[in-house]
Amino acid sequence: MQFFDLVAMRCDSLEGLAGRLGYKKIFCAGRDLDIVENLSASPRRKILRSDDFETITKALKQNDVIGVMPEGASVSNKTFDAIKNSEKILFIAFSPVTRAETGSRIQKLAKVRSLVRNTLRSKTPFAIITLAEDGSEIMSGAQMLEVAGFFGIPQKHAKEALHRLGGLL
């Protein structure tokens, strides 16, 4: 199964690195797609970053929105249902947790674990990405699988979640 990742950084040096890290391709926010906080007119495909249910339901009706990334970590059951029914996906980013300082790390780990549990329970399709903001935050495919396992995502689901982004772009 081929893995894909999404990062939010300069992508000049990622071509060779993607293969070494076990990815088919690393997509870049700002080049391959946009991450937006409200519905703006942009020619590229978009991921909506919002916690507001109204904004999310509006966005899910648009063809160029491929999925939703929760800004906080709490997503309501209504939002899960809306995402599932619209056949879009939920994006879960790992680098905000791995780069967290010692003080806030436990809190962020608990939030992501809760998000993962609720996502798995609601059977909403999801993708896991690093969303790295610099080179130190990127993780290899093997690391993503281990971190996913640490959050309670079964290996099979984790592999599907790493593969899912490739089918959308």
Place this chain on the structure above:
Amino acid sequence: MIFRKKLRYILVEASEEVRMDDVRSLDSLKEQFSSFLGQLPNFKANPQVAAQLNDRVFVVSVNRGYERNAILVLSFIKNLDGKSLGFYTLRTSGSMRSIRNAFRKLY
């Protein structure tokens, strides 16, 4: 019966140049392993730097059964001796020879 310790080798690339033969970098890595894993599991895993293959790539050895924990810990280490960097795990293998072969293929 002779107890034979089996090791697993992890090929690791750093996002920045790093010299693991420098005592301070090595101590910092071991300290962070101990901090993330806990003292007793760290003692059981016995992570060591087995070789430095170039200025960014090195090999970490751990006791068999702890390689997944080591990969997880390496994902969370974001600085070494006060320098901001990250680690990418590229391959895991049971012998140093296959790790060196993988390194030759990748670079």
